[in-house]
Amino acid sequence: MFNASEMPPKTTIQPVLEALASANTLPQIPIITSVTCCFVLAVLYVGSLYVWSTKHNRDHPSTIKRRFASVSVVMLFSPFFVWYFSSPELLSEESFAKLLGFRWHGLWQAVVIPYGLTMLLFMGPIFVNCQNESIGSYFDLDYWRGCLHNIIWVRNHVMAPLSEEFVFRACMMPLILQSFTPMTAVFITPLFFGVAHLHHIAERLSLGVELSTALLIGLFQFIYTTLFGFYSAFLFARTGHIVAPFLVHAFCNHMGLPDLQDLWQQELWRRVLAIVLYIVGLAGWILLLPLATNPSLYGNTLYWNV
Template identity: 30%
Template structure:
């Protein structure tokens, strides 16, 4: 008589609740303190320019204010540590409290993709899988090349384009703290609990990123207020939120695949940083500015997609990944 497989240590409901708690904790931490909350004028502000925000008034607190960013970075860092501790608590529950503190910490780091594996094969996989996103952006990179804005080209300045950006609080938020904390929470922690519930790889790739997309919807309130709380501002907030939900969910599927495939959080973090640097692909703008190169531009974008399809599984393969076709 065949022995049935052991039941997953978590139920699907428990995994959903834990994933929701991670998302709520991360976004909610931005509003717990008065220092991290945004503040807008209580009166409607006339504003007819749809492409630029209105003038900021005294007493208002906007998301790009340095003190707001500092408070929010502290909040999300603490929320991320809390989510990681929750993974440790779940692992301790699964092991019925039999693990030592040291073993529990090592196990938590392992399941959130921070296990240290310095073997040449592991380092090669991490390096190659970090380049997959670069391949996908071959078209936008060609646009930067035409604009002479790539590193070592005439219009690129390390001091202006790198140093002066990273040293600001906006730079720290966009290119360091946010990519790291968001990937640890919305990729590592969320996928860890879904994996413990026995969720399929496809479900983890295509459904779990919705938490990441939904977590960005709170930006709609910010956009609505900064653009004057008019009908046009409301329309802009709704359309922008729908676009961001779609884009972040698609991006989430991409980095979820990288995490599950490699078992490391480093490729998703580097992909997140790279995408934040590149922004959304500007195909229409590139075609308009360089109309004589339009066929080459189309070719570069097409080759980027084809290269992504070719390299995605080949460059990210890690037989030791605990997530890819492995039971908990």
């Protein structure tokens, strides 16, 4: 017969529960500290793009090279915010490189799985692009040499994803995650990322674009970049690797927004197949997202414990 006296007293269970709860949270810092740091980092990043006085547009080689230099300086100073304002307890427990998403454990998974997951999402646009471009060009060394010598390509596919993910993910997320839960942090940091892209409105106005058009494009870009920021921040928090959002960012920059006009210009059977692939890709991405980003796949026990 069951003896109630054999049940362990609550006083012995409570410390265990508290220990488990504390093990699943990072040491905390004030919300005002983390949010202010992120705001300053966003201002520094955008401000560095305009520190130069130039008469050329954003795509001129001299403008791009100067911006490369200025955002590189911001990248050098950004980790200081994480090191100085993070909880001393956290810094004593974890390596600084790990906080920024640089570690070996789970590296190949962080390179392959999120990239493949994002390709699934873009399955429809990839199919349409294959109808217009030869897929063999991606296996041509001359193609890649041409890309590497094209400074606009380097900006869009290397420097922009690298600098933005390092500042807005590797340096902001560790701070925000010390003040909020992982899911809340995923929804906060992209707002800084989206606002940081509003400066393109001023650039369009300088090119003679009407104010209403520039504002409309700017609003659309804010929504798009914020949505991507959610995904990128989610990848960082779930995988604990900066390489995952960096590669996904570069891929998304390469693909751009789906060209619906090009889709409707395809032959009927190709159009129908592309639409099916759009739907299947989106549905597959939604279903596989929690599985493909399971922190246990990447050995991530720091930012998103499960």
